[in-house]
Amino acid sequence: MNVRRVCRFLGLAAASLALVLPALSAAQAAWPARPIRLVVPFVAGGGADVTARLIAAKLQERLGQQIVVDNKPGGNTLIGAQELMKAQPDGYTLLWSIDQTFVLNPSLYNRLPYDPRKDFAPVALAITSPNAVIVRAGVPGAVADVHELVKRARAEPGKVNIGAAAILSQMALEEFNRSAGIQSTRVPYKGSAEVAQATVAGDIDAAFDGIAPYVQFAKAGRAKILAFASSRRFSGQPEVPTLEELGYKGVDFSVWFGIVGPRGLPPEIVARVSEGVDWALHQPDVVEKLLVFGFEPAAQTGPQALATRIDADLARYAPVIRRLGFKLD
Incomplete structure (x- = not known):
């Protein structure tokens, strides 16, 4: 008797499943409804x-x-x-x-x-x-390239101030210091807009940051993107090299x-x-x-x-x- 009940239950379950599965399949096929x-x-x-x-x-x-x-x-x-x-x-x-x-x-x-x-x-x-190395431009004594920035930092350890806001940008900066064998001073900011303003105002010597806030300043000749901290060049500015290309290994923080x-x-x-x-x-x-x-x-x-x-x-x-x-x- 128990065997019959079990068989009957399994039969009903199978029948129910046969009804449900097509419905589920149809619902999934209809996505997004x-x-x-x-x-x-x-x-x-x-x-x-x-x-x-x-x-x-x-x-x-x-x-x-x-x-x-x-x-x-x-x-x-x-x-x-x-x-x-x-x-x-x-x-x-x-x-x-x-x-x-x-x-x-x-x-x-x-x-x-x-x-x-x-x-x-x-x-x-x-x-x-990509994160990038950005400096002030259009002023006397402006940094021309990454190698010059590194040369200045080596000549005066701890006196080159570099701004960064996002944690990934701060990480990129510290790895750059390590790769270049320099001791720059990391200046943390709350946001990229503040870093960009400090860069073009000359409050800091350089910035490690995303490039969006600097596009307008670069077009106006007030900022210059020196290099990208990424594994490949940025398609929007293919003329700008990566830090890897310049010899600074392991600084890939996109x-x-x-x-x-x-x-x-x-x-x-x-x-x-x-x-x-x-x-x-x-x-x-x-x-x-x-x-x-x-x-x-x-x-x-x-x-x-x-x-x-x-x-x-x-x-x-x-x-x-x-x-x-x-x-x-």
């Missing part, structure tokens, strides 16, 4: 927000569904990351992520509310922006942004979003606008490219952060 929320862990109006909206607009065009940007700033991107962790892995909530969330915060916080490898699904590596989803995001949805991002980054108007903000499309954009970048930067940045003693808690 409603607007997608793109969480941006920054305030509206900044470079991170503007680039997110630029990519979102094109991705919306590609997917045929509205993408709503939802700004969730604060906590060095922790608030935005936790917002994503609360979402269902159905493709209707994604995160416009910056490198800090995945490769800096794990070393900057003793207790992090997420695991950068286990709690998210990499979707696409989208854009990168900012990157990408898209991730909640853990368990179906691979079919990952593939569609990834393809849409790649398509968006090949549109000439997108590339043109990105260059204005000091960004360019990543060389590789797929989910594996993002996962590989996270792993590589975690391994590379952790010892630098430990050596410098940076902490946020």
Whole structure:
């Protein structure tokens, strides 16, 4: 009798499953059937927000569904990351992520509310922006190139003041000091706008920073970008060398942004979003606008490219952060 009941139960379960599976398959095939929320862990109006909206607009065009940007700033991107962790892995909530969330915060916080490898699904590596060495221009005695900056720092240890704001920029500066064998003084600022103003005002001798705030000053002849702290030249200014080319090894600190989803995001949805991002980054108007903000499309954009970048930067940045003693808690 028990055997009959078990068989009957299994038969009913199989029948129910047969009804449910086609429905689930149809629902997945219909994705996206409603607007997608793109969480941006920054305030509206900044470079991170503007680039997110630029990519979102094109991705919306590609997917045929509205993408709503939802700004969730604060906590060095922790608030935005936790917002994503609360979402269902159905493709209707994604995160416009910056490198800090995945490769800096794990070393900057003793207790992090997420695991950068286990709690998210990499979707696409989208854009990168190099840190750069920038100096004041158009004044007597202006530094002509990186070698001259290094020569001055060696002649007067500790007296060459170099400004930096973001933690990644400060890391780039300290690694440059190490590679060049110099002792410049790091002058921390709250934001890039302050560093840029201090640079053109002559309050500091140089800056390590992203290039967006300096574009207008460079065009006006008030600032000069000497080199990029990246593995490749920036396509927006291909005439400017990298520090690696100039002989200063290991100073590769580019900012990157990408898209991730909640853990368990179906691979079919990952593939569609990834393809849409790649398509968006090949549109000439997108590339043109990105260059204005000091960004360019990543060389590789797929989910594996993002996962590989996270792993590589975690391994590379952790010892630098430990050596410098940076902490946020």
